[in-house]
Amino acid sequence: MQERVVRNDGPRLATRGLYTLILRLALPLALARLYWRGLKAPGYRRRVGERLAWGEPAPRASVWIHAVSVGEVQAAGPMIRRLQSRFPDSGILVTTTTPTGAERLGELFGEGVAHRYTPYDLPGVVGRFLDQVRPGLTIVMETEIWPNLLAACEQRAIPVVLANARLSERSAHGYARVAELSRETLERFSRIAVQSRGDAERFMALGAAPERVRVTGSIKFDLRQPASQRDCAEALRRLWGQRPVWVAASTHEGEESMLLQAHRRLLARIPRALLILVPRHPERFDRVAALVARHGLALARRSRQEVCGEETAVFLGDTMGELPALLAAGDVAFIGGSLVPIGGHNLLEAAASGVPVLVGPHTFNFAAITEMMLEAGGAERVPDAEALAERLRTWLADAALRAEVGARGLAVVERNRGALDRLLEVIEEAVGLQPPAAS
Structure with a gap:
């Protein structure tokens, strides 16, 4: 994989430190919310330790894919199959935030793809998780932008690709309110593969490096009906x-x-x-x-x-x-x-x-x-x-x-089909890999 230059955070640590402090203070509320949601959807109360990277360690995997829920898992399905085909020796781990996302992953892949719940974006939690998985590549679906996760991956020289990314004007305005944190976080992505030119412009306006942003289209156009x-x-x-x-x-x-x-x-x-x-x-x-x-x-x-x-x-x-x-x-x-x-x-x-x-x-x-x-x-x-x-x-x-x-x-x-091929090219470019030669 390509060697990456790791930045010295310097004064930016203060901005991310405030974000981390707020997240630590909110953690009890987040855990309480899991319990409350679990009253009606029991899946939220199961395997809570995984969200803190406690308990049974996450399995080792060459590729870690984060997909929030059912929609992202569904969109990622064809990409996962293509990655399995191109790199058959690479274990794949998928994390989701919701139990319904986990259920959909199981329906699509059974035991063929490992699953864990997404670790909370706290330095210690993310660090434990990455030490367990040791991925060579992280792929984040759509618009999940986590500052501590990105910083931890950069420290370990793990390329991170934001795949099938979209950013509405409404969301862009929200990120602009924390402009410094948004900019330093977006700069850490190895590549950002966006669905449209408008998405690309909004990401770059927030601080994403133009040379790392690619318009690949939406992989949701590549769905096939079995x-x-x-x-x-x-x-x-x-x-x-x-x-x-x-x-x-x-x-x-x-x-x-x-x-x-x-x-x-x-x-x-x-x-x-x-x-x-x-x-x-x-x-x-x-x-x-x-x-x-x-x-x-x-x-x-x-x-x-x-x-x-x-x-x-x-x-x-x-x-x-x-x-x-x-x-x-x-x-x-x-x-x-x-x-x-x-x-x-x-x-x-x-x-x-x-x-x-x-x-x-x-x-x-x-x-x-x-x-x-x-x-x-x-x-x-x-x-x-x-x-x-x-x-x-x-x-x-x-x-x-x-x-x-x-x-x-x-x-x-x-x-509009073809976005998946373009996305895979971006992923290979980010990690410096080439698909296996045809026999």
Whole structure:
């Protein structure tokens, strides 16, 4: 691997020291939050020692990949497979912050990829973790920027690549409030592979070295639908029967009420319409089910294998790992987190299945991808529940229009594939490795 020059922190230690002090003071609150979340999602209370690098040591691995939750794990999946193929002797360790991310990793790779929970960004904790793993390369997915982690990797001459990175204007403003800490942290990345030119400009404005920033595109465009997913989608359609179906994916607190209002409006015009409702966080499944009941709508739950009869108005997708198949089985998809100011979620899983997409007004988390889809006519934006119901009525009543919009979205996905190849080139450049010669 390439030798890296290690800086003398000098006066910058004071800035990072204040950050570390605040983090130490917040640690009891962070642990208490794990316990509180664990009351409804027990996974948060399991293996807590890993977050402090205590207990059973993390396994040795040549490559450490940090992915926060389900979305990042899903995006990292093709990259992990390619790394395993190119460097078969390199052990891979993936860390996640959430139990759902850990579960998704297990579904994708089983025992083939090791997992640990992400260590808290305290010098002693990060140091213990790195001493256990001894990675030759660290890959951080999307926008996880941890000052002490970056400093510890630099001290050990471990290259760090920020992969599939995105930085919204809103997040950039937040980092700008701690400009000195942001600048010194970004300077420690070996490479920053960003999704768009706008992301690159925002990272460089915060202090990232221009020669280390590469626009590679989003690897989420490189997702491929396995045959098993298509089979699962077809099975779901048989389960639901021959009726108009729309999927509300990755929904959030306060959003489901608006979606249920829209569905009630839709039912007044298309009585057989079925809503597939998939909340973002598993710990909310029961609360959302109770909310559906309060709205007076007949419900069937996927987790309980309940029959989805003609009287069923809402099918709750309360299982893990099935969202891609649920989206592929729908006639129209609404992507959640966008009617409330969460910032939206990824449109591409629906678009890759040729399903037309609707989003709300708040899409800053996926601004570039959303604008691409909107400009191409593969998606439309609705301002509120009333407009959502009207657009659903139009699309669900016109199969030819749905097919046309879905084809435009799929074309966007097809045109933008290739980001994964470009990202792997950046990773190889960062560590000075070349893929094995073809035999």
